[in-house]
Amino acid sequence: MQIVTFPITAFTRTHGVVSGDECAILAVMEEFSIPAVKAAISRLREIQSKAFGFEAHGFRMNPVLAESEAAAFEQDHKIVIPSDYRRFVTELGNGGAGPFYGVFPLGFMDDNFNVRLWQENDSNVGTLSKPFSFRAEWNDRSDYPDAELQKRDAKEYDRRIERFEGRYWSSELMNGAFPICHEGCALRVWLVVTGEQAGKLWEDRRSEYAGLRPVRLADGSDATFSGWYKEWLDNCFATAGQPNWR
Secondary structure, three states, X not given: OOOOOOOOOOOOOOOOOOOHHHHHHHHHHOOOOHHHXXXXXXXXXXXXXXXXXXXXXXXXXXXXXXXXXXXXXXXXHOOOOOHHHHHHHHHHOOOXXXXXXXXXXXXXXXXXXXXXXXXOOOXXXXXXXXXXXXXXXXXXXXXXXXXHHHHHOHHHHHHHHHHHHXXXXXXXXXXXXXXXXXXXXXXXXXXXXOXXXXXXXXXXXXXXXXXXXXXXXXXXXXXXXXXXXXXXXXXXXXXOOOXXXX
């Protein structure tokens, strides 16, 4: 993954009442020491950990995102960025070292072997200000045409496949979320920013027709960005046979 940054017009961030979910995220972030994480990443680079995807990011971080740029992103999309992810991009690095092939810069997603800016309703990302609609794993393939139809009526089969793909890959399914990481083969991790699931991570496995599902940590709990990232660091040190970083 290419290490890149991008300009965003500055705007004052809007602060509101902190929700229960936000309080939980802030509590987790009290244990997410930025200096400790920086030191852990530096150590992994020194010992040349062979964690999956390390070749893409080399355990290096992009420059941090200015607070004004993060605020502008929020204003442009009419959202509030979850606190732990916001702190990551503004204090640690705007993308770089992270799970799989690394964390995207804010507003970017994978594009073959590179990254590109995404836009709302671009056939991938939906409308960020609209609530993310899922609570449980989803994989509705009920209208996928039977293979026998292809033998009987190839044109009708193609018509139904096109209709199915349009629904299955609709950007509206991903309203209230944006991609932060990819696993290869168009498998992605998304951060929810609007709705009941705000602050949690979801995995998009539609490229292998496995649908959408919440990301779970090793203990079975819903993954927040900070919990997911800390668990990745734990696994990197375990893979290298090194003492835990915490």
